[in-house]
Amino acid sequence: MAQLPAESPVAGLRRRRLSFVEVLAQSVSSLAPSAAMVVVPSIVLVASGAATLPAFAIATALVLLVGWCLTQFGRRMAAVGGTYSYTAKGLGPVGALIGGWALLIGYAAVAMAALVGAAIYLAGLFGMTASPFGVAGLGAVLGLAATLFAVRGIQLSARVALGLEVVSIALVVAVLTALLVAPRGAPGSAAPVVDAGVHWGGLAVGVVLGVTAFMGFESAATLGVEARRPLIAVPRAVLWTPVVAGVLFIGAAAAQVVLLRAAPLDVLTSPVPVAELAQRDGLDLLRRLLDLGIAASFFACVTGSTNALGRVLFSMGREGVLPRPLGSTHPRFETPHVALATVLPAVVGVPVVALALGAQARTVLTDALIVSVFGYVVAYALACLAMPLFLRRIGELTALPAVAGVVAFVVGVGGLAAAMAGTAWSGARGLGVVFLLALLPGVVWALWLRWRSPGRLRAVGVYDQATVSSVLPGSVPAVR
């Protein structure tokens, strides 16, 4: 006979308070759509030419496939550790810890990238050149602000992120529309690149690049306790986020195909071609607005990633695989304040040290982004592989999830290999190694625990499970 505990193992977080829109905001902000809308299409254009729009469409479909796999968990359990907790239910503790560590790297690296990005664009907004020390100082202030929001409460943090996202998406759409309306000249020197013929290699690279723009879309899966009706809201957010982002990306890519066809080649290969276009058209105000939008999007991304990162650490603390204090919650704000405060020095410290050692701000931004993509893809691929195993364990496996899980895993591993090979060819040779070195402690720790104290692994995969108060009173006895 089943028995139920009186209290959830993840008690202490503010329960059942976030509306669907706030849950969606968590995922959307971690994805930072407006920054990606401006930056990613031009990179894909260089790789894929005329296949750019199909590449984005395929990327959206692939991310939706992964998202659908994750909803199989999201409909059945309200997790706080996101894909880490999901993976535990299918692959067991060691697989979960490897995936969880990769997820931590993903969230942490994207938070670092977004922090540097917010600082760069904020500096640009005030017409300052982004000196390494200036960016470092601004980044530290922004990181502190994001952590304060996160500790003060998930609802405040979600609302700040939501507000910033709405503003930034509106600004980017407005700027793109204004540029489209402005008169354009004949095809420029970038036209041959933009209209380059479709070939398979270019399409594949475009798809891989396109997929990276979606990373973080699943982070609503860390709000299992805090969302109202989590088993409905979380899967819905995990599916809607790629749909919304996909539409935005395809729209932004279509606009940039038209705009960049009429531009010189050096604009296409500049870091932010849309901003260059605005600048050249003498529309300095538009450029400022764009900077503001991107800075807002990056800052929302810092808060979103910090929230998710803190909750994965919180789960690991509650399970006892990391120090227990990480699993404590603030008595009044009901947030995992220790985990969130632990995140801050790392997220601010790593980029500040890199900048102090003389790295260019923009290099730190892109390198951290690439490392985060590796982390996310490992975490997603393991969670997708875990999905059919989980369904089989609980006796609910049907043909469709079985096929989808395996396909998503294979595509994920293939994409990872392609991305690793891609960075090996390009200038960012060492980043795959950086990622593997960052992943190593997690793998070693998981194997060490498995070998020396398997008892500590028993709790891996805690989630907001049923308690005495969630069932029809008297129908299931309490644990004595």
Place this chain on the structure above:
Amino acid sequence: MTPAVDRGLTGRQPKAVQSALAILEAVARAGAGVTAKEVAEDVGLPPATTYRLLNLLVGEEYLVRLPDLHGFALGRKVAGLAGPSVAPALSTAAREVVAELRSRVRSGIHLVLYTPTALRCVDVDPDHPLQAPELVERHLHASAAGKLLLAEQPDWQELVHAQRLHRLTDRTVTRAADLDAELRAIRGGGCAVQAGQVHEDLACCAVPVRAPAGALVAALVVTVRSTDPAAAVAHAGLVREFTARLGPLLG
């Protein structure tokens, strides 16, 4: 919720509703721990359809997945379907305990019984009657007995809409965040207190009566003519002795 366009029930929707109800019945019949496969066999639906409907019912919290994730049980929402209409019978032994407490306190002592989603004032002090028992039963966010019930909920907004916190007096809590803070204090302190939130000049303190298994089944409420919550709390220590005796009689 977005306002839906009314197209009536179309296509296979009536069948889906019937299937969902059949699944609820099947889980109720089989008891806690029944698996999805067993439910599918019982109701004779294809597995994929059954799993989808089960997940929908779990999402709406009419069903709950047990901690192993493969067994199902009826959710607390099912209790709400029966409604608070059941007239509760009170044993003589319980009435005697309440009467003994009344003989030792000069303030009003009332016994309220809880269902999972509602409360009933079943034994009102004949010497110090409640001015309006229906206010206590209806405005859960204002009365001490109501706050105790809300503090017990995983999500109090299922019982009281956050935008409809009715103002009975100037001191009634009407902001969701304030109510949150009060409920948090109640969970920490073990009894609920309010002063002047239902009637300007009355304070009351509700001490929970718990069944031996821990479920909230009733409360003893002390009402005093005062605007100071401390006047009501002063009796809490004595009342606790009696709630401990009532637990086994009511749970």
